[in-house]
Amino acid sequence: MNGNALLNIGIFGIFVAATLVVVIRASRNTKTAADYLAAGRSFTGPQNGVAIAGDYLSAASFLGIAGAIALNGYDGFLYSIGFLVAWLIALLLVAELLRNTGKYTMGDVLSFRMRQRPVRAAAATSTMAVSFFYLLAQMAGAGGLVALLLNITGKLGQAIVIAVVGALMIAYVLIGGMKGTTWVQIIKAVLLIVGAGVMTLWVLAKFGLNLSSLLGSAVENAPKAGEKLLGPGLQYGATGTSKLDFLSLALALVLGTAGLPHILMRFYTVPTAKEARRSVVWAIWLIGLFYLFTLVLGYGAAALVGPDKIRSAPGGANSAAPLLAEALGGPLLLGLIAAVAFATILAVVAGLTITASASFAHDIYANIIKKGEAEDKDAEVKVARRTAIVIGIVSILGGIAANGQNIAFLVALAFAVAASANLPTILYSLFWKRFNTSGALWSIYGGLAVTITLIVLSPAVSGKPTSMFKNVDFALFPLSNPGIVSIPVAFLLGYLGTVLSKEDDKKKYAEMEVRALTGVGAEKATAH
Numbered sequence: 369m370n371g372n373a374l375l376n377i378g379i380f381g382i383f384v385a386a387t388l389v390v391v392i393r394a395s396r397n398t399k400t401a402a403d404y405l406a407a408g409r410s411f412t413g414p415q416n417g418v419a420i421a422g423d424y425l426s427a428a429s430f431l432g433i434a435g436a437i438a439l440n441g442y443d444g445f446l447y448s449i450g451f452l453v454a455w456l457i458a459l460l461l462v463a464e465l466l467r468n469t470g471k472y473t474m475g476d477v478l479s480f481r482m483r484q485r486p487v488r489a490a491a492a493t494s495t496m497a498v499s500f501f502y503l504l505a506q507m508a509g510a511g512g513l514v515a516l517l518l519n520i521t522g523k524l525g526q527a528i529v530i531a532v533v534g535a536l537m538i539a540y541v542l543i544g545g546m547k548g549t550t551w552v553q554i555i556k557a558v559l560l561i562v563g564a565g566v567m568t569l570w571v572l573a574k575f576g577l578n579l580s581s582l583l584g585s586a587v588e589n590a591p592k593a594g595e596k597l598l599g600p601g602l603q604y605g606a607t608g609t610s611k612l613d614f615l616s617l618a619l620a621l622v623l624g625t626a627g628l629p630h631i632l633m634r635f636y637t638v639p640t641a642k643e644a645r646r647s648v649v650w651a652i653w654l655i656g657l658f659y660l661f662t663l664v665l666g667y668g669a670a671a672l673v674g675p676d677k678i679r680s681a682p683g684g685a686n687s688a689a690p691l692l693a694e695a696l697g698g699p700l701l702l703g704l705i706a707a708v709a710f711a712t713i714l715a716v717v718a719g720l721t722i723t724a725s726a727s728f729a730h731d732i733y734a735n736i737i738k739k740g741e742a743e744d745k746d747a748e749v750k751v752a753r754r755t756a757i758v759i760g761i762v763s764i765l766g767g768i769a770a771n772g773q774n775i776a777f778l779v780a781l782a783f784a785v786a787a788s789a790n791l792p793t794i795l796y797s798l799f800w801k802r803f804n805t806s807g808a809l810w811s812i813y814g815g816l817a818v819t820i821t822l823i824v825l826s827p828a829v830s831g832k833p834t835s836m837f838k839n840v841d842f843a844l845f846p847l848s849n850p851g852i853v854s855i856p857v858a859f860l861l862g863y864l865g866t867v868l869s870k871e872d873d874k875k876k877y878a879e880m881e882v883r884a885l886t887g888v889g890a891e892k893a894t895a896h
Contacts, residue, residue, distance in 0.1 A: 373518045375699055379707040384536060387555060387711070391540050391548035409636065411550060413643040417650020420634050422553030424451075424625075424651065425560055425658055426502075426716045426779075427509045427686075430709055433659070434692070435685030437666020439675050441586075441597035443604050443614075444666060448659035450618050454625035455655065459648040462626045465798050465884040467635040467644035473723075474632050474790065475731035478797050481876035482805040488731040490812040494789045495629040495731075497816060499724035500763070502630070502782040503717055507533060507767025510713045513686065513706070527768045533713065534764035540718040541725065541756045545749075549718045550637060556708075556715040561654060563708045564661040567689075570696050571668035579664075586670035597670065613847045617780065620851030624783030627790030630723040641887050668692055717763070725755035780849045781823050788815035788854040792862045798884060801877045803866050810865025815858030822850035 411419065429451065436444030469477045475491035511530040520526055540548055575581040587597055596602045604614035625631060635644045669678060669688040672695045681687035693705035729752035738747075792811045796803040822845045823829065829836050831843035847853075882888055 376518055376703045376706050379703040380710055383707045383711055387552050387714075388539070390551045390555065391544035394544045394548040394551050409639045410547075411637045413638060413646025414650050415554060416550070416634060416638050416643065416647035418557045418654065419550045419553040419637070420631065420647055420651040421654040421658070422557030422560070422715050423630060423634060423719045424655060425557065425712065427506060427513065427709060427713045429658070429662075430560060430564070430712055431509070431513065431686040431689050433662045434665045434669060435678065435688035437662060438669035438673070438678055438688040439685055440603040441593065441667070441670075442600050443602050445663055446604075446614070446618070447621070448662055450621035451625070452652070452656050452659055454622045455648065455652045457623065458626040458631070459645070459652065462632070462794060463635055463644045463648045464641040466632060466794070467638065467641045468887045469798070469880060469884045472633070472636055472730045473727050474629050474794070475727065475735075478793055478808055480797070480880050482808055485736050487805055487808050488735050490809050492727045492731040494785065494812050494816055495727040496724055498629055498782050498785050498790070499720045500766070501785065502779065503720050503759070503763040504766045504770050505779045505782070506713050506717045506720070507763050508770040509686070510710070511767060513709055513713070530767040531764050533717070534760050534767070536714060537717045537721055538757055538760035540714070541721045542753050546637060546722055549715075549722050552718055553715045556711040557654065559708045559711055561658055563705055564658055564665065567693060567696065567705070568661045568664045571664050571672070571692070574672070582664070582667055582671055586667040589671050590675045593675065612852065613849065616847050616852035617849040619855055620780060620784040620787050620849050623787035623791050623851070623855060625786075627786035627794060628782070629727065629786070629790070630719045633723045633726065665689060665692060672696070721756050721759050721763070724759050725752045728752070728755045780828065781819070784819045784823065784849055784851050784854060785816060787851055788819045788858040792855070792859045796862050796866075801874055803862070804869060804871040806869035806871055807862045807866030811858050811862030814861035815854060818857050819850055819854040822854060826850065
């Protein structure tokens with residue numbers, strides 16, 4: 369990959385310049401809080417569906433899953449299945465009801481019939497936690513990826529790369545708000561799906577468009593794994609614990625998506641609940657198509673690059689897709705795919721940043737500090753912009769600190785927190801009449817505390833060669849992902865918090881149910 373750094377920088381530069389032009393154009397219509405935080409609810413279902421795909425298909429999806437399939441075969445593909453199946457829960461239980469009930473954030477839905485201030489504070493805390501862990505993983509991933517492609521080996525150089533990514537992210541969010549961020553996500557989704565599609569056809573063409581021939585070649589080129597590459601158990605079948613770990617991870621992936629704040633916030637950028645439902649259907653088709661591509665790309669990397677070369681590359685498993693691009697089309701295709709991966713990281717971090725800043729500005733500033741009566745109608749947008757700068761700086765520092773560490777557990781933690789703290793509270797709020805403020809606080813704070821405690825005490829953090837801290841061992845909990853324990857515990861805490869308290873928050877349930885199911889009284893699109 370040496371000698372191609374200038375080509376890669378040039379392709380990166382073209383992409384960044386093009387997206388900044390789009391963001392600046394989008395910013396012309398960003399005047400009100402609804403414009404800045406919800407893109408004026410002006411995107412159609414198909415447009416929002418493409419943006420959701422752009423928001424959801426992170427670097428972990430593109431680089432991580434291709435690498436996991438290249439090294440672990442069938443067990444790596446299980447990630448794709450988990451991420452995709454998760455959307456059925458979002459479609460059937462959450463998207464339409466959430467769009468009808470809320471305004472900008474998850475806190476709007478949870479506080480609709482509860483005591484506003486404590487529930488909004490809890491929702492904002494949970495949103496910040498999920499967004500921060502996800503941001504940390506993406507920023508550290510950006511440092512590793514760009515360092516690999518530009519051949520930057522020193523820690524200082526990698527820290528500068530992470531700072532540049534963070535600065536670009538802050539610029540996108542400050543200038544364009546949700547509208548600019550959405551267009552960046554749409555462009556990135558198209559680039560990613562087209563790029564992956566071209567590589568998929570290229571790989572299949574090498575094997576006469578014969579999938580069996582590709583799989584056979586992957587098995588031949590991976591002598592250590594052999595036939596196991598095509599069946600279950602290579603990664604998650606060695607022991608009873610690893611099977612349980614897989615079940616726990618699957619639960620977190622499948623249930624976590626419907627509780628991810630940056631995905632939930634996308635439902636507010638469309639004018640109606642019908643469009644929210646359409647956007648999820650579009651997202652499912654696009655994401656499903658992309659994950660089929662990852663199957664070919666993963667086995668293609670195993671066949672054409674080889675597991676040994678992938679493992680020994682600077683980025684390890686994350687290098688599978690870039691190495692495959694280089695094997696297929698040389699430096700130019702590598703540069704293009706690298707730019708797509710870079711675009712992927714930028715779009716996701718921009719989406720996470722605007723979600724976290726919107727939650728702080730809308731839930732904490734406007735509704736807790738100002739009690740819904742801000743003296744300046746633009747105050748919410750100003751606070752959101754300032755918060756975005758702070759979040760950007762914190763994520764840059766965190767990304768530099770986490771650079772070179774095992775970041776897989778950070779993504780797992782984000783999904784586990786979303787599944788444990790957010791989803792039980794959302795489902796109880798929408799479907800259980802008796803659910804009250806105490807139940808909401810118990811399930812959010814309890815789910816958050818249990819998840820983070822179990823992750824800290826897990827092998828993902830200490831006690832193994834792959835752990836974040838390799839030289840110490842305080843792993844008291846045997847599973848790398850706590851989902852199988854933390855999700856049921858959060859549901860139980862929400863139930864206990866409700867039945868053990870005397871609070872009665874039923875009065876507004878009927879109004880919430882009518883609004884959720886029919887859209888009567890829901891936030892409408894803003895006219896321009």
